[in-house]
Amino acid sequence: MMMRIHVTKSLRAGNREFLLDVHLDASARRIALVGPSGSGKSLTLRAIAGLLRPDAGMVSIGDKVLFDAAQGIALTPRDRRLGYLQQDYGLFPHLTVAQNIEFGLKPGWRNSPRSTVGPAARRWVEAFGLQGVLESYPAEISGGQQQRVALARALAVQPRLLLLDEPLSALDAGLRKAMRAELAAVQMGLDIPSILITHDPEDARVLADRVFEIEDGRIVRESSRDEYALHQSSTPSITLDALKMA
Numbered sequence: 001m002m003m004r005i006h007v008t009k010s011l012r013a014g015n016r017e018f019l020l021d022v023h024l025d026a027s028a029r030r031i032a033l034v035g036p037s038g039s040g041k042s043l044t045l046r047a048i049a050g051l052l053r054p055d056a057g058m059v060s061i062g063d064k065v066l067f068d069a070a071q072g073i074a075l076t077p078r079d080r081r082l083g084y085l086q087q088d089y090g091l092f093p094h095l096t097v098a099q100n101i102e103f104g105l106k107p108g109w110r111n112s113p114r115s116t117v118g119p120a121a122r123r124w125v126e127a128f129g130l131q132g133v134l135e136s137y138p139a140e141i142s143g144g145q146q147q148r149v150a151l152a153r154a155l156a157v158q159p160r161l162l163l164l165d166e167p168l169s170a171l172d173a174g175l176r177k178a179m180r181a182e183l184a185a186v187q188m189g190l191d192i193p194s195i196l197i198t199h200d201p202e203d204a205r206v207l208a209d210r211v212f213e214i215e216d217g218r219i220v221r222e223s224s225r226d227e228y229a230l231h232q233s234s235t236p237s238i239t240l241d242a243l244k245m246a
């Protein structure tokens, strides 16, 4: 199965211009996209998801074309059937956990029950231990539970591709480790490809087979997980990101 992501997009904010010009061809099932803050990682995922319309290029997963500017093909986000786990989880505060999970499945969420989910989502509610919080609102559950709700929602649509935008960054160290293992188990159990954005080399090591590095809107390096890990351990550990965190 081949993923082909060729997108260009020029974005302007005030007098600042950012050019996204990503060429990424991958046959690996699990890929990681890494790079400095502001390099274009989230924009790339948004373009794949159909939330950002490229000026030119194409996006295909296997033989399914999601976007092709030359042919005038641009599937809607829903028709792309992707599981998109956004950085802040993107849960709706005024919907219950059950309604949040069902949201991706049918547009008429107003009619979806407050405390039960349909058969497609049930498997994930059980896998992530969410039975007890289905009627709660996002603000009433823990960060780890919010994370699991977002993941259940992403998986319930039986996505052809899973997009994970820094899925573990908001969690504390202990929970992070547990959720990383849970995500790895989901990847093993499902035969769907995934693209993971991360700043953490450990995430790339556990959750990806192939690593693409992006800088200033372009893919500058591609390596196997092991090559990437080796490279990381031989370069100074203080990165710009680490300095910013300090």
Ligand SMILES: Nc1ncnc2c1ncn2[C@@H]1O[C@H](COP(=O)(O)OP(=O)(O)OP(=O)(O)O)[C@@H](O)[C@H]1O
Residues within 6 Å of the ligand: 011, 012, 013, 018, 035, 036, 037, 038, 039, 040, 041, 042, 043, 044
């Ligand atoms: N709507 C927009 N208009 C103009 N510029 C934008 C817009 N959205 C993002 N940008 C710029 O595009 C660049 C890439 O943004 P993006 O969110 O993809 O970065 P990122 O690699 O995901 O960063 P981070 O790791 O901090 O999340 C940034 O310089 C950002 O300021």
